[in-house]
Structures are given as C-alpha cells and as structure tokens.
Amino acid sequence: MAPPRSFLWSRRIFLTLLAGFVLIPVYVMISSSLKPLADVTGTFRWLPSEVTIRPYIDIWSTVPLARYFVNSLIVAGAATVCSVVIAVFSAYAVSRHTFRGKRVFTVTVLSTQMFPGILFLLPLFLIYVNIGNATGIALFGSRGGLILTYLTFSLPFSIWMLIGYFDSVPRDLDEAALVDGCGPLGALFRVVVPAAIPGIVAVAVYAFMTAWGEVLFASVMTNDTTRTLAVGLQGYSTLNDVYWNQIMAASLVVSVPVVAGFLLLQRYLVAGLTAGAVK
C-alpha cells in the first residue's frame, strides 16, 4: 500500500531539515578548512573568498600533529587489540559454558559499563603516581598507562558485544567440531571465531572509535611526548591567534579514517545490536 501524500510531504520536509541539522557542522568543517586565515577570523562567510589547501600543509608544523597521530594510533590500537583478544576468550566461556560465578562475572562486567569515567580517573591517577614514586615505573604520562585506563571502557564493552555475537553462532557448529575431535580451544578458533569474524571486526572498529575520541583520560594522563589528538588539537589556539582554518583541517584529517571505517562496517554493528537488543 502506498503511504498517503500528506505523509510523503511531511516526511520530505522533516528529513530535509534533519539532514540540514546534521550537515551544517560538516559543511562548516570542510569549507572552513579550505579558507585563508582572514576568512575565519572575521565575520562568518558561507563561501571561501579563495580556496586554499594551505591549512592542510600548515597543520603539521603548527603543532606536532604527526606525533599526536602516532600516539593516538598506538594507544587506541593497543587498547582495541588487548580488549578484543581478552574478550574473545571470556565471551566464549560465558556463551558456551556453564560454571559457578558466571552470573557474578556478567553482572560485574555489565555494571562497570554504567559507571562514569571520572570515578576511575581519580584512583587510577593516584595509583599511577604512587607506583611511579615507589618503583620508578612511569605509568603516569606514559602510553602504557593510558592504554590501561582505556581498558576501563573498551574491555567490558567488547566482552558484552562478543557474548552477543557468539550467542548468534549456532551451537551445533562447535559441538560438531568437538565431536570430530577438536579441543574446546580448537572449536573456538576453528569454528566460532571464523563464524563471528564480522562481529569481531565490528567490535574492534567500535572500540577503536571510542578510544580515538576519548578526552577525559587523555587530558589527565598524558604529557608533552605522549599527548593524543584529543588533547593536541588545543594547540592550534595560541594566546594571539586561533587558527580556525587549521583546526577544521586537522579535525577533518583525524575524523576521516574513523568515519570511513564506521560507515563501512556499520551494517555489522546494526546486526549485532539487533541480535542483542531485540531478541
């Protein structure tokens, strides 16, 4: 049945307005990144007076953007790999085995997800400072220390998502593998993991995305050499000038990889959310 005309019109208007709301900041980001400095310091203009790629060249020298990029890549990458690998084992245990304490484990992991990051920030900060004083191991300000703090959100999240994905892999598959003489780990790596690959990839992308955008821990737990993009972008505003065109160019550069990855893999993410949320 075709929807009524009035619905089609109101839908068209609503979707246009919504697309405008969504797109205007994206347009501002892109267009301002191509403007000369004079265009972004005066009254706002919708169109650049001249299009220049200068900001894209200058962003690398105004602040050490490349170093921040590498730091973000290492921290977000390591946190993602750690949490996904560890989550694969525990999600398999929860999804395929019954054991004492399973409920305690699942409830604990679930509840730590709802706690505000600020709750863990203070104690972790003090723990790092004290470990540093006692042993000389500099966790505070190091990439390793930051990676560890990122596990506070990426680990429970990965465990939850993977339990959902593993549950959607038919049990018969790995039971058949067990009957055929595979050990439980063999069944996990030869059957369950390959079958859940799209889910594992989606979880990894999502964990990476969250770590890539994290501000709270990054702003407290980093120093000059380990600073990530989240904190580093503040470097474009100096006492005298705010290089808005460069800020927009840098924002775009740091956004493109994650947005592209997300849009490519969002199909799997939706599938996972459906499997978990709706069943």
Added chain:
Amino acid sequence: MTATAPTAEAAARKSSPGAARGPRRPGRIRRVGLPYLLLLPAVLLELLVHLVPMVIGIVMSFKELTQFYIRDWGTAPWAGLDNYKVSVDFDAPVGAALLHSFFVTVAFTVLSVGLCWLLGTAAAICLQDTFRGRGLLRALFLVPYALPVYAAVITWVFMFQHDNGLVNHVLHDQLGLTDKPSFWLIGDNSFFALLTVSVWKGWPFAFLIVMAGLQNIPRELYEAAALDGAGMIQQVRRITLPSLRPVNQVLVLVLFLWTFNDFNTPFVLFGKAAPEAADLISVHIYQASFVTWNFGTGSAMSVLLLLFLLAVTGVYLVLTSRGRRTAP
C-alpha cells in the same frame, strides 16, 4: 562505551542456567576448569582497572586528600565523613555548587535524552520503507555519531563563536532574530549550546537502535492493519511503538547513563571550568579534583554520583520489568 548495554541485557537473560552440559568425557576435569582459565585474563584486568580503583576511590573519599598528600596518599589523615558532609551541606558554597550542578545535569539529561529519542525514532520510521536516497540519508545520519567527539565539538565551538561564528551570523546578520550577537559559550545561553551539541551527537545512536528494532517487526502486522483500515498514524501508534517497547526501554536507559556521565562534550565545549548554567556533574567533579586539587571531596562526590546512578538504574529496571510482565 555504554552503547553496549542492549546486548548486555539480552546476554544476561541468556546466561541463566539451563544450557545443556555435554556428555561426560575423560577430559572432564580439564573442561570444568576451562571456563575459569578462559576468564582469567579478563578477571585480572577487571580487578586492575575497575575493582581496585573503585575500592581505592571509596577509601579516598574518607581521607583528607589535598595536594600535599598526593605523592603518598596513604599517609593522608582520615577525614571520617567530612568529605560527604561538605558535599551535601547545601547551604555552604561547595554543597550548593554540587546541588546546582546536579539539577543542571538532570535537566540537561532529560531534555537531551527526550530529543535524541524523538529525532531518532521519527527518522527511523521515515526511513522504514525503501525510496530513492534512503541509503545515502542513512549513512549521512550516522556521521555525527562516528566523528571523534573532540573534532565534532570543536566545530560547534567555532560555530558558536561570538564574532566569527555561523550561529550569530545566521541569527543576527542574516535573519535579524537577535538585536545583537549573543554569547553562546558563557552565560545562560551555554545550556542551550550544550544541549544542541549533545542532541546533534547523540540522536544518531537512537536512530541506529530503533532502526534495528524496526527490522524485527513482522511486515504482516502492518498488512493486516492496513486491511482493517488503519492509517499511517494508527499503524505507528498501535503497532510500531508497542513493538519497540523493549528496545526503547534499553535505549532510554543507555542514553540516560551516557548523557548523565558525559564529560567529553562539555569539556571540549567549555574547557576546564564550565559556565554555571551548563556545569555538568562530571566536569564539576573533575574541577573539584584536578583544578582545586581536593581529591577527597572529589571522591566523595564520585561515590554519591555512583549511588545515585545505581538507585536510578535499579528503580528503572524494576519498573520496566514489571511493565513487561503485565503487558499483553
């Protein structure tokens, strides 16, 4: 972060006993120990990053932990309940500011979650049937969600600038709606600036979840309703919304926790000290701890926040599960 709770609930339901145990084999002992072995790394890390810090956080909240004791916090003198007393003494400056921040956060959270849900649901329903441009719009709508928080929020900071921002240019120069350019990132307007950014960034998540929920409503229901003469609006009211109820219950809880705890958005928007009208609780605690260096009070505030969140979540879960049982 919190985006995962939907899967969580379903898994929690599944984890109840009853899963079939395989036949006993020679390797039974190894298999009984196996789940624990598999969980070991996760449990160790959970202890390290969640449980130990939480215990320390609670201990800290009973200590007089100022900057003088940070190097060796164990030696800080005990404060008993002083940190809590200061936090909830609403007549004194610290308590009054915390209470104010709490009310701002509640108002902000209710408005933001409501608007995110409304926009997300409306957009998902609009994109339910296929038409030209649907795939493009769908991808487009997810962009704010995929953008790194600081990149997205910094763009809004630029748009909200007093002299060279788009918002004042449009409202004042182009439409003439305001007498003079307004300040958006200080003063009372900052609340609306924060709300706008939060909704812009958050609604696509509601859209994503509702869209996933819609896929699970059988088409026959709509066909039957159409045969019975139900119009579009009736179909949405009688079929779509009731069918989405379990999804919505999880979604609203997740959005609530996510918005209530949000630190990234206000921090990038306003910096270390948010304007009074937009002083969200996370930033408030951050400021109490890392700007005024009073970790004891900061910890007490964190514990109070945690207790509040646990209470709200508990009440919400009880209410929604009762609704589920009595629902037809």
